[in-house]
Amino acid sequence: xxxxxxxxxxxxxxxxxxxxxxxxxxxxxxxxxxxxxxxxxxxxxxxxxxxxxxxxxxxxxxxxxxxxxxxxxxxxxxxxxxxxxxxxxxxxxxxxxxxxxxxxxxxxxxxxxxxxxxxxxxxxxxxxxxxxxxxxxxxxxxxxxxxxxxxxxxxxxxxxxxxxxxxxxxxxxxxxxxxxxxxxxxxxxxxxxxxxxxxxxxxxxxxxxxxxxxxxxxxxxxxxxxxxxxxxxxxxxxxxxxxxxxxxxxxxxxxxxxxxxxxxxxxxxxxxxxxxxxxxxxxxxxxxxxxxxxxxxxxxxxxxxxxxxxxxxxxxxxxxxxxxxxxxxxxxxxxxxxxxxxxxxxxxxxxxxxxxxxxxxxxxxxxxxxxxxxxxxxx
Amino acid sequence: xxxxxxxxxxxxxxxxxxxxxxxxxxxxxxxxxxxxxxxxxxxxxxxxxxxxxxxxxxxxxxxxxxxxxxxxxxxxxxxxxxxxxxxxxxxxxxxxxxxxxxxxxxxxxxxxxxxxxxxxxxxxxxxxxxxxxxxxxxxxxxxxxxxxxxxxxxxxxxxxxxxxxxxxxxxxxxxxxxxxxxxxxxxxxxxxxxxxxxxxxxxxxxxxxxxxxxxxxxxxxxxxxxxxxxxxxxxxxxxxxxxxxxxxxxxxxxxxxxxxxxxxxxxxxxxxxxxxxxxxxxxxxxxxxxxxxxxxxxxxxxxxxxxxxxxxxxxxxxxxxxxxxxxxxxxxxxxxxxxxxxxxxxxxxxxxxxxxxxxxxxxxxxxxxxxxxxxxxxx
Numbered sequence: 037x038x039x040x041x042x043x044x045x046x047x048x049x050x051x052x053x054x055x056x057x058x059x060x061x062x063x064x065x066x067x068x069x070x071x072x073x074x075x076x077x078x079x080x081x082x083x084x085x086x087x088x089x090x091x092x093x094x095x096x097x098x099x100x101x102x103x104x105x106x107x108x109x110x111x112x113x114x115x116x117x118x119x120x121x122x123x124x125x126x127x128x129x130x131x132x133x134x135x136x137x138x139x140x141x142x143x144x145x146x147x148x149x150x151x152x153x154x155x156x157x158x159x160x161x162x163x164x165x166x167x168x169x170x171x172x173x174x175x176x177x178x179x180x181x182x183x184x185x186x187x188x189x190x191x192x193x194x195x196x197x198x199x200x201x202x203x204x205x206x207x208x209x210x211x212x213x214x215x216x217x218x219x220x221x222x223x224x225x226x227x228x229x230x231x232x233x234x235x236x237x238x239x240x241x242x243x244x245x246x247x248x249x250x251x252x253x254x255x256x257x258x259x260x261x262x263x264x265x266x267x268x269x270x271x272x273x274x275x276x277x278x279x280x281x282x283x284x285x286x287x288x289x290x291x292x293x294x295x296x297x298x299x300x301x302x303x304x305x306x307x308x309x310x311x312x313x314x315x316x317x318x319x320x321x322x323x324x325x326x327x328x329x330x331x332x333x334x335x336x337x338x339x340x341x342x343x344x345x346x347x348x349x350x351x352x353x354x355x356x357x358x359x360x361x362x363x364x365x366x367x368x369x370x371x372x373x374x375x376x377x378x379x380x381x382x383x384x385x386x387x388x389x390x391x392x393x394x395x396x397x398x399x400x401x402x403x404x405x406x407x408x409x410x411x412x413x414x415x
Numbered sequence: 416x417x418x419x420x421x422x423x424x425x426x427x428x429x430x431x432x433x434x435x436x437x438x439x440x441x442x443x444x445x446x447x448x449x450x451x452x453x454x455x456x457x458x459x460x461x462x463x464x465x466x467x468x469x470x471x472x473x474x475x476x477x478x479x480x481x482x483x484x485x486x487x488x489x490x491x492x493x494x495x496x497x498x499x500x501x502x503x504x505x506x507x508x509x510x511x512x513x514x515x516x517x518x519x520x521x522x523x524x525x526x527x528x529x530x531x532x533x534x535x536x537x538x539x540x541x542x543x544x545x546x547x548x549x550x551x552x553x554x555x556x557x558x559x560x561x562x563x564x565x566x567x568x569x570x571x572x573x574x575x576x577x578x579x580x581x582x583x584x585x586x587x588x589x590x591x592x593x594x595x596x597x598x599x600x601x602x603x604x605x606x607x608x609x610x611x612x613x614x615x616x617x618x619x620x621x622x623x624x625x626x627x628x629x630x631x632x633x634x635x636x637x638x639x640x641x642x643x644x645x646x647x648x649x650x651x652x653x654x655x656x657x658x659x660x661x662x663x664x665x666x667x668x669x670x671x672x673x674x675x676x677x678x679x680x681x682x683x684x685x686x687x688x689x690x691x692x693x694x695x696x697x698x699x700x701x702x703x704x705x706x707x708x709x710x711x712x713x714x715x716x717x718x719x720x721x722x723x724x725x726x727x728x729x730x731x732x733x734x735x736x737x738x739x740x741x742x743x744x745x746x747x748x749x750x751x752x753x754x755x756x757x758x759x760x761x762x763x764x765x766x767x768x769x770x771x772x773x774x775x776x777x778x779x780x781x782x783x784x785x786x787x788x789x790x791x792x793x794x
Contacts, residue, residue: 077737106739114730114732365459
């Protein structure tokens with residue numbers, strides 16, 4: 037049995053969005069699915085049991101962070117990441133590439149790999165496609181990513197062209213280095229910034245290597261939502277229909293719905309937990325900054341349409357008090373709500389697809405919620 | 416029906432320790448009991464449901480902190496502290512006196528009350544016995560404390576004598592100001608530092624006012640364990656046997672056992688949660704600093720004799736990783752363990768009393784655990 041199976045269940049006849057399921061060695065989860073991010077082997081502030089109660093079937097962890105701390109050897113010695121962090125459902129790791137390009141310093145990219153100084157203690161390190169796969173094999177997630185370069189969206193055509201070609205060669209090297217294709221599914225990552233022909237070249241290169249799934253990288257990195265959707269419009273059809281499609285780093289409610297409409301099955305993002313810790317929550321009426329003074333005497337829940345643990349038991353006034361008083365239970369309550377909000381949203385999206393009604397659902401949702409507008413002060 | 420009833424169930428025939436129960440408007444809890452501290456209307460990092468799962472029947476909140484933030488008026492408007500913080504069992508507030516003397520600045524004590532500048536924004540404030548009771552009436556806990564002065568243990572006899580007399584007058588004023596004796600039980604606080612005759616005077620004054628329960632204050636403030644036990648040896652017998660006795664601010668395992676042996680029914684302390692957040696846990700073998708490097712590859716639980724959520728699911732290596740990586744879930748896991756440890760210890764103590772075996776239990780416990788030695792680096 038392969039490490040991963042994708043079963044297509046239904047295609048919304050009006051929108052084209054697809055309903056499916058992904059079978060992993062640690063259980064099956066329905067798609068489209070949002071995957072909460074547990075960067076350092078924990079989804080910040082939340083317990084595994086809470087994530088399960090919310091319906092999370094798969095979560096993410098970060099290869100770069102765990103490589104640096106505690107070290108993949110310790111995680112392997114613990115019996116793998118699932119056991120280390122007490123998570124028995126689906127688990128996915130990125131390749132570490134994105135963090136090397138966003139967090140590390142003094143980067144030097146060659147054909148062989150990337151030399152850099154890490155963000156924790158400045159030590160010089162080297163990451164190659166083989167090394168990334170070696171770390172991911174040691175960590176032992178169900179789904180792992182090839183090492184890619186994620187160039188800025190507005191990088192030059194020539195740079196992105198060379199980068200895409202190298203990312204394809206790195207993907208092939210990673211595939212060869214992979215030790216456990218029987219129990220860990222390795223995905224290729226389609227890059228190419230906003231260039232249609234480069235996205236096509238990237239997709240063609242990777243599809244020829246026959247990965248069990250494909251990620252779309254290099255989006256949600258500063259371009260507009262319109263530009264992102266435009267790239268998805270032409271990139272998704274380049275990917276095989278019988279494999280899962282994962283849009284990396286996207287987690288605002290509007291972008292999730294628009295991604296699903298374009299055929300995406302999986303999403304991940306730190307957005308829900310990151311903004312939660314700063315006091316911003318997602319509600320069915322849009323973004324709400326519960327830390328604001330106007331909620332000091334507001335004894336209603338964060339969202340009166342929400343039935344999560346936080347909304348069933350706590351008021352805006354109490355949560356605001358906890359956040360103002362630097363009590364971590366406040367961050368826990370907002371994080372719980374935001375992660376639940378996205379998991380619940382995706383459940384509603386799946387139900388809408390099953391009824392060929394995602395277009396209507398989108399229209400209703402956007403009428404209430406609008407586009408997610410980040411508030412610089414709260415990030 | 417009075418706001419509080421104490422039922423004496425059994426006295427250990429060898430040690431004299433007592434088993435009982437306290438009935439409050441929010442349920443009955445067995446004694447001796449340790450009360451976790453939720454200073455700012457939350458027991459740091461823990462959810463109410465978790466505290467209930469551990470067997471907590473009563474928790475503390477701090478009048479001074481809630482007066483300052485969010486303000487007792489907001490808590491009252493929320494429907495009281497129970498509702499505000501989602502806690503439906505026993506709830507106790509201190510009077511704010513201890514915090515005024517330990518946290519606030521520019522204190523000026525007169526017969527009328529205390530003027531001070533608060534520790535949050537330096538604003539000038541005034542706390543009197545009537546004001547403290549007014550705040551506690553607004554917060555609405557089941558058990559509340561009289562405003563007292565807590566002088567340093569090694570203060571002069573003359574100072575402590577005058578202070579004790581004033582604390583007695585303040586207790587009487589508080590009793591008169593109390594608006595809800597039907598649903599909130601007000602305790603008097605016995606002071607007197609290490610002076611036997613002043614403790615006796617304090618106890619006599621307060622007992623004549625017939626409070627539904629008595630606290631012993633002014634201990635665990637720098638004196639040795641031996642000195643504390645000595646004070647308890649002569650102070651507890653000065654208190655009526657048909658009322659609960661609460662030793663304030665004491666929470667190390669050895670001090671709990673030694674307090675119970677001297678007839679104490681209730682204890683509270685921030686110790687378990689405070690040291691937990693710094694990476695120190697209590698185990699059946701003594702104190703363990705899980706943050707230390709020696710536990711990086713230790714895949715055993717914090718305490719292999721413990722069956723708490725943390726010990727059933729997580730290793731020392733994982734918890735150390737979380738703490739080193741500044742992940743609040745690490746603080747949550749150590750806090751859970753430490754609070755459970757004390758609640759479970761008190762359960763064992765109650766079982767030992769029921770079997771007239773607390774002396775034996777103490778001997779076994781101390782043989783493994785010894786005295787709790789704080790580590791300055793980890794506080």
